[in-house]
Amino acid sequence: MTTASAPPPTSPSPESTPAPVGTLLREWRGRRRLSQLELALRADSSARHISFIETGRSRPSQEMVLRLAEHLDIPVRERNALLIAAGYxxxxxxxxxxxxSMAALRSSMDHLLTCYEPFPALVVDGTYNVHAANQAITTLLTGIDESLLQQQPLNAMRLTMHPRGLAPRIRNYLEWRGHLLHQMERQLALLRSAPLRALYEEVSGYPLPEGGRESAAAGDHAPFALPMMIEHDGTVLSFISTITTFNTPMDVTVSELAVETFLPANPETAARLHTLTP
Structure with a gap:
């Protein structure tokens, strides 16, 4: 039986007193498992200078903050937090x-979602709010409690794990639930996001759906990745999910957008999808 791991340690909320930039950089360096010397070599600096920044003995320039953030692969939203902590x-x-100004981006994403038909695809933000979806997603949501569908914005995690959502129809629900919660935990380890933490606490507390299975039969599993196996109109559809993000984003909103697609895990699902979506 697969279950979700323990909730991640509480991270500071955006409303709490900001930590000094040196403290934040030291935390990020620890997460990336880099020594001061390794980071200095990557950033064309010196271990002594990195040490002085981390201990507050030296104030880094704006250029240095951004350079260190780049080499530490820090999310865009957190790069802004570093700049503010450094006084910039x-x-x-x-x-x-x-x-x-986002019209071209929205149009491109809509076109991409249409091209994925008849396979389900949607666009979500950093808290899994749905900003766009194709017709195949709408087809899969048939039968969900209307009160969930009326909530705006729609939230992919809530729709999937709510006991009146997709959860009762997912045959390997505990496995898929564990995968989704672990995905959120990885994000919480990187982002100080109060909304994401609140969502995590909400969906992880949902009761298991009545009659839900612990796991799917071993023979139903795709050999290369964990599938989501969902009952729909008397058949079982099996999907492998993929997530696509933007390279080198220069805007916080764009940096947190993701296109999630659900590809058929077997020929039967592919054939069935072509009959479901006009």
Missing amino acids: APTFPETPLNDP
Whole structure:
């Protein structure tokens, strides 16, 4: 039986007193398992200078903060937090997706989702709110409690794990639930996101669906990845999910967008999808 791992340790909320930039950089260096010397070599600096920054004896320049953040592969939102902690203005904007300047991006994502038909695909943000979805996703959501579908914005994690959502129809629910919660835990280890933590605490506390199975039969598993096996209209559809993000994002909103696609894990599912989606 697969179960979710223990909740991740509590991270500081955005409302708490900001830590000094040196403390934040030391924490990120620890997460990346780099020594001061290794980071210095990558950032064309010296271990002595890195040490002085981390202990607060030296204030890094804006350029140095961004350079260290780049070599530590720090998320864009957290790079802004580092700049603020160092006394600088944030560099990366956070543009609402419905802003006119995002029109080309929205159009491109809609086109991409359409191209994935008849396979399900959707666009979510950093807290799994759904910003766009294709017709195949809508087909899979048939039969979900109407009250869940009326909540705006729709949330992919809530729709999947709620006992009146997709959960009762997912045959390997405990395994899939464990996968989703672990995915959220990895994000919480990187982001100080109060909304994401609140969502995690909500969905991890949902009761298991009545009559749900512990796991699927071993023969039903795809040999190369954990599938999501979901009952739909009297048949079982098996999907492998993939997640696509943007390379080198320069905007916080764009950096947290992800296109999730569900590809058929077997020929039977592929054939059935072609009959479900007009």
